[in-house]
Amino acid sequence: MTHVIRAATERDLPHLYEMAKLTGGGFTNLPPDRRALRAKLERSDAAFLHKDAQPQDELFVLILENVKTGEVRGTCQIFTSVGQRHPFYSYRLGTLTQHSRELDRTFRAEMLTLATDLEGASEVGGLFLHPGERASGLGLLLARSRYLFIRAHRARFADRILAELRGVMDEAGGSPFWDGLAGRFFAMSFQEADSFNAVNGHQFIADLMPKHPIYTAMLTEHARSVIGMPHPSGRAAMRMLENEGFAFENYVDIFDGGPTMIARTDQLRSIQDAKDARFVGVAEGGTESLIAAGELADFRCTLGCVQESENGVMLPEACAQALRVAAGDRLTHVARV
Known part of the structure; x- marks a missing residue:
């Protein structure tokens, strides 16, 4: 095999930056911002040097390298415990059922409720493979290498693990979910919010968004149609996650409405087998x-x-x-x- 997964180092910053510029937006774990990427590498380096096996708020950045040419062709990330520095918000999609005796009718209303239910879970994310390598099976290597890393350092990771998939965007780079919900409360476009989010995190959205449940019937039809749907480029990633043992449990990203996939760490296929x-x-x-x-x-x-x-x-x-x-x-x- 000509490619290997290894720990990222500060020398990989130029490569990460070039890959980040190819993501097309909405890829918050790999922002096209040198300062943010440098901070990620510094945080990752500290995690690789840390010997304590207890679960903490750590980030590991891995790199896919061609061992013959030295070219960096992809990257992925692993978070040991989300929501330790800042609350980890998601929208939980649920249903409120009500019955009217006078009308003799039952009404079911779909609702989005702001939740921190997934706080403390581990997360796999930040997976990006160079477009020129996407027919070579290297995406599988990138994705499943994370589970072998987790298995080798099991005490550092939680019993539950999640993966957030990028939500649907339109041809202009906008987000129907953002436009239908969060965008109504912020004086900024999705592109502006996406750039700020990638560098500073989405805590600003959670701080300013209404905390009461949102009835999806109040959203536009387009916004409703993309709730829990992955970006077209993420459909293959979703299938790989499902094959690994992840499932969609009605949690979506508060930013773009993309699905959050969840699994029990010890039941992941790569770890079990x-x-x-x-x-x-x-x-x-x-x-x-x-x-x-x-x-x-x-x-x-x-x-x-x-x-x-x-x-x-x-x-x-x-x-x-x-x-x-x-x-x-x-x-x-x-x-x-």
Whole structure:
């Protein structure tokens, strides 16, 4: 395999910035702002250096690198516990049922209620793969490497994990959900709010938005139609999350109405099915797998073939070199299928 997942460093700032400019907006975990990206890398570096295994408000930034050329082709992020610095707000989509005896009719009203129910959960996010690599299967490597990292550092993560997907935007880069709800309370366009949100967080929205439930019937039809719907570019990511064990449990982003996917950490497919083994030698062929080795800043993950034996596992030479493992080193592997 020619690509490997590794810990991000400050040298990756130019690469992250170039990728951020390709996201097309609404991608708050990867803003096209050097100061914000530098702060993320500094926070990530501190997390990689921190040895305490207790769950804290930490961020790990991972990078997808072509080991032959040194090019950075993607990135992803893992948050250990959301809502510790600032409340983690979501809209919970629910139904209020009322019955009128006089009319002999039952009325069901769909409502959006501001909630912090997901506070304390871990989060996977910030996944971006360079457009030129999207037919190569590297998105799967980026996505599932996060779960192998979590498994290797399980004590640092919560029992519940979430993933927020970007909501629907129109051709002009606007958000129907923003225009139908939050935009009515702020003197700024979605693009302006999106830029501010990416750098400063969406606490300003939570502070100024009305705290009472919102009846969706009061929204425009277009705004209602996109509640809980992912951006078209995120549909494949949603399917991967569902295959991993995530489900939509009626929580949506307060900013663009995108779906929040939730799972129990220990029930994630990659965590449940992964096996630990010792690297015992080089061999070609075997089961195509995701393979990870190392901890914290030394963590590396790649795709390759695994041959299992009584004493351990064997890997192709290029795969072993990408992981930087020697005979006797411990690694984790899980089948790609």
